[in-house]
Structure formats: structure tokens, C-alpha cells
Amino acid sequence: MRAYDKNPARGLVAAVAAGLLLAACGSGAGSGSGHPGGADHEASAPASPSGTPGRAHATGPFNDADVTFAQGMIPHHQQALDMARLADGRAEDADVRRLVAAIKQAQDPEIRTMRTWLTGWGRPESAGHAGHGMAGMMSEQDMKDLAAVRGRAFDRRFAELMIAHHDGAVQMARTEQREGRDEAALKLAGDVVRTQSAEISELRRILERL
Template identity: 50%
Template structure:
């Protein structure tokens, strides 16, 4: 089971990665500024910064977001020979330049955790997170011009909303600082793109 593989601690033990807390037993010395004197921490004081703690939520976030991003790249790549809109072309380029590097970072992180990087993406799984079905992808491939633009924007808005939801779950349950930062970037970046795409759908310049 994933939670077991990542390890667990007993209820009595300090949470792994938590900042040390000064107690009433041996005194804890807090270093001073360079060249200055240290001091003894007061009981209950947290000493130092907490370390990054990998949780099951972090692993699940990376394993789900990589295929999710890959489908976004697949949809964006279709724009090159199907749209005549400079705004849609620019959107596709932003998605490609943003999500490609994020896949690389998450893939390296998973490898460092001893986990396999997802080999591909499926269309039916994770539709709860806005992924397009195989039928929807086939419709998008067949569309051209305005029809393509409208379908791409609708699918990509839903896709982005799913990514924001997925990232929100990581922010609520994750512990790894890198994955938490990536989740925060996904939320802020994709929310901004959702606003732009809705404006494009409404015919309002972004």
C-alpha cells in the first residue's frame, strides 16, 4: 500500500520533519548571529525550520499531474495546423512552454523517490479532473477553424479546472516543499489562463 511504502510514524513519536520543540529535559541551545552568543530555547519553542516530508499525497499529485499535463500538451499541439486565431496559437504556445518543464520536474522528483514515471496518459481515467475522453479528443482532431477554437477552449477550460482541483488537494494534504510549490504554481497559473480562455470564448480580447 502506498501509505505503508512511504512510511508511517507512531502517534507518540514526533512527526518526521517537524521542527524540534524545546522541552523541560536537556536544554536546547539556539545559535546566535555570526560572532554572537547563543541562547537557551524556552520550553515549547520550535527550534529551526521544519524539513520537507514526502507524503502519499505528494506522490499521488505527481503521478496524476504528469498524465494530466501530457494531455494538455497533446491538445495544444493540435492548434498548429487547425486554428487561424493568433490568440489561440499564443495560448497553445504558453501551455506547451509552461507544462512541458513541469512534467520534467515531476518526473525527476518521482524517480528520486524510487517511483516509476507514468508511461502515458489515458482518456477515460481521471475525468473527474477534467481530462478529455477519447471521443472528445477525436472530435478535436477532426475540427478546423472556429469550430476547433471553440472546442479546444471548452475542453481546455475544463482541463485547467481539473488541474486546479488536483493541485488544491496537494496543497491540503502534501508535505514535500517542491510538490507544494508546484501545486501553488498550477493554481495561480492555470486560474489566470482560465480567465483568458473564457474571454476568448466570449469574444473579448484577453
């Protein structure tokens, strides 16, 4: 009878001990997770009005190469738009004017998209370089010289400068393709390589006949 009385107590003590052990294990289950070296990060896309992530938003894992790509490509695209706006009232060639329209149509939305990514990643839009020293960027004097010419002279100078500018963007996009991780950023990099490489070829053909 005495042994029967002690068994419930021992069972209760064992149950409590097991519960404490499980709780201790559970509290450390998430330790050690994450990406080595802090190079990769997780991002959640901001919700669209319907409550689902927008397609333009960067989602999932991203890394420092993705951030560098967006921070660099924004001022790079912005300068291409500045060059394209100079064509208004200055460009004469129909193919140049058509390319100018294509540049405006593609690059302005891409700037807005990359700004959305950086906001979602919690990163600043500018890395502090404001585009200085990046491949293909025009100098202030280049922009002044372009603004000072009209007609065929403008068309030729625009084509020459935009070839160099596009080539710089393609270099940046290929770096993103090699080193980036975010799916949306990698897709945009692929679009830049494809479309701007095609425009470089067309600009070279324009130069040959001007």
C-alpha cells in the first residue's frame, strides 16, 4: 500500500522535469540560424492595396550585391533620362527620337521599382557616391556639350554618349547577375543586359549612317 502511494508522486516529478527539459530545448531552437557573414538578408514585400505583395516589390532573401545594384542603377538611369530629355527640340533623326522614347518608357518605371526595393530592404537610396565614378556616367561637361548642339550634331553626340552610358549599365547588370540573390533584381538585371545591348547595336548602326 505504501509503494502504491509513492508512485504517483514520482510520476508527477518526472512529468514536471520532462516539461522543463522540453521548454529549455524549445527556447534555443532558433539560435544559430541566419546567413553566414551577414551577407544575405530576408525581406518582406510591402502589401499592395489588395493585401498581397506587389510584383514590383523585392521579396525573400537579398544580399549586398542587390543593394549596390539598385543604389547604383538609380542615378545611372536618372542620367539616361536627363540625356533623353535633352533630345526634345534638339534631335533630328527619327531613329534617335524613337530610342529616346523607349529609354523614357523603360527607365523611369525601373527607377520607381528600385526605390521600392530599397525601402523594403531598409536601405538608403544613395550609397553616397551619387553615381560618380560609375561605368558609363557622363561628366557635367559632357552634359553641357550635349545640350549645346542640335540637329545631326546632337544625334551623333547623343548616340556616342548613350553607347558608353548603356555599356556601363550592362557592366553593372552583369555584376548583379553574377553576385546578386534577389529574384526581382536578377530579372531586372537580365532585362537591362538584353534591352540595352540591343540599343547599343542600334545606336552603332545609326552612327554609321549619320
